[in-house]
Amino acid sequence: MPHFDPLWTSTRIGSTELPNRVALAPMTRVSATEDGHATDRMASYYSRFARGGFGLLITEGIYTDTAHSQGYLFQPGIATAEQADSWVKVVDAVHARGSRIFAQLMHAGAQGQGSRFVESTIGPSAVAPKGDQLGFYRGEGPYPVPGEITPEQIEQVREGFVNAALNAKAAGFDGVEIHGANGYLLDQFLTDYLNQRTDQYGGTAQNRVRLAVEICRAVRDAVGAEMSVGIRISQGKVSDYTHKWAGGAEEAKTIFTALAATGIDYVHTTEYRADAPAFGEDGDSLAFLAKRHTGLTVIANGNLDEPEAAAALIADGQADVIALGKAALATRDWPRRARSNDSLDELDGSVFSPIADLKDWELEPSV
Numbered sequence: 606m607p608h609f610d611p612l613w614t615s616t617r618i619g620s621t622e623l624p625n626r627v628a629l630a631p632m633t634r635v636s637a638t639e640d641g642h643a644t645d646r647m648a649s650y651y652s653r654f655a656r657g658g659f660g661l662l663i664t665e666g667i668y669t670d671t672a673h674s675q676g677y678l679f680q681p682g683i684a685t686a687e688q689a690d691s692w693v694k695v696v697d698a699v700h701a702r703g704s705r706i707f708a709q710l711m712h713a714g715a716q717g718q719g720s721r722f723v724e725s726t727i728g729p730s731a732v733a734p735k736g737d738q739l740g741f742y743r744g745e746g747p748y749p750v751p752g753e754i755t756p757e758q759i760e761q762v763r764e765g766f767v768n769a770a771l772n773a774k775a776a777g778f779d780g781v782e783i784h785g786a787n788g789y790l791l792d793q794f795l796t797d798y799l800n801q802r803t804d805q806y807g808g809t810a811q812n813r814v815r816l817a818v819e820i821c822r823a824v825r826d827a828v829g830a831e832m833s834v835g836i837r838i839s840q841g842k843v844s845d846y847t848h849k850w851a852g853g854a855e856e857a858k859t860i861f862t863a864l865a866a867t868g869i870d871y872v873h874t875t876e877y878r879a880d881a882p883a884f885g886e887d888g889d890s891l892a893f894l895a896k897r898h899t900g901l902t903v904i905a906n907g908n909l910d911e912p913e914a915a916a917a918l919i920a921d922g923q924a925d926v927i928a929l930g931k932a933a934l935a936t937r938d939w940p941r942r943a944r945s946n947d948s949l950d951e952l953d954g955s956v957f958s959p960i961a962d963l964k965d966w967e968l969e970p971s972v
């Protein structure tokens with residue numbers, strides 16, 4: 606008898622059938638070539654999670670255009686046809702092991718700290734993200750103050766996401782996840798203290814979510830119903846872990862309702878603890894708020910390392926799929942082990958040291 610039953614039933618996200626409800630969370634590993642091509646090492650790294658039983662893999666954040674979207678040196682891109690081609694071997698390796706794979710499309714905005722295209726960053730307003738750049742992605746010192754994005758650049762950002770989504774479709778990905786979380790560009794628009802605009806993209810929550818809504822709709826329309834489309838949403842950020850939406854549950858309702866109206870298939874919420882109240886001491890989790898206000902498939906992420914907690918979230922109807930980050934790095938076959946109630950491993954911190962790039966021992970020799 607399998608353990609933790611709710612995790613192992615098949616489900617569907619838009620047009621994508623998943624063999625189970627355990628997904629690999631997106632994780633940047635800065636291991637592409639300098640010009641943003643996915644490598645054989647990356648194919649090997651991802652295919653190991655597929656072999657370990659993850660029904661869905663969401664890639665690391667992939668940059669969308671050759672302007673300001675790249676956030677990290679050696680980050681992969683999907684902005685050009687050559688970059689798209691380089692992903693085919695990753696997609697094929699994952700499919701060969703029976704898993705599905707979505708490309709996470711990311712524009713770093715003001716949280717960018719390394720680009721081969723430009724020296725500067727852009728954001729909704731000329732306000733720097735809090736704190737310092739990430740050392741394990743080769744960053745140092747405070748984030749620079751971004752240039753305020755112009756209307757022409759907003760148009761380029763939108764076109765970049767659409768082009769990247771079409772490239773992902775050409776490469777064989779089953780879906781795309783628009784990165785609207787963790788402090789990157791679309792989340793900067795959503796964030797009151799980073800977005801001080803007085804136009805239709807600033808002020809109310811409805812306005813601050815507008816760019817994400819426009820991009821969801823444009824990507825949905827471009828790729829058609831045969832490719833799954835979703836968005837990742839969070840309150841916390843790489844540069845500000847504890848940030849909360851000032852408008853609480855009402856703001857969540859506005860944001861999720863607006864996103865659902867774009868025709869996307871799913872929302873992926875990430876919180877420090879996926880099952881904790883989103884606001885204050887009690888109340889609904891962010892995943893459950895997303896579920897309630899969108900009626901869409903919800904992927905929940907955040908500290909669901911224990912199979913009991915992961916299965917409970919699905920059994921409670923708070924989410925449809927759970928995504929694992931650090932727990933997946935600790936135990937690459939987490940689904941297989943959890944299903945048979947085998948013990949799980951501790952995370953080996955050397956994965957992130959001194960740079961968070963792929964280590965030889967993370968690869969499987971057969972790919």
Ligand SMILES: Cc1cc2nc3c(=O)[nH]c(=O)nc-3n(C[C@H](O)[C@H](O)[C@H](O)COP(=O)(O)O)c2cc1C
Pocket residue numbers: 630631632633634664665666709784786787837875877906907908909910928929930931932961
């Ligand atoms: C090394 C590392 C890289 C990450 N890169 C990304 C990324 O590219 N895109 C993203 O949305 N989240 C990224 N995250 C966040 C994870 O997807 C996840 O939200 C976070 O690890 C919390 O989930 P967990 O408790 O299961 O680890 C990253 C996390 C880690 C540890």
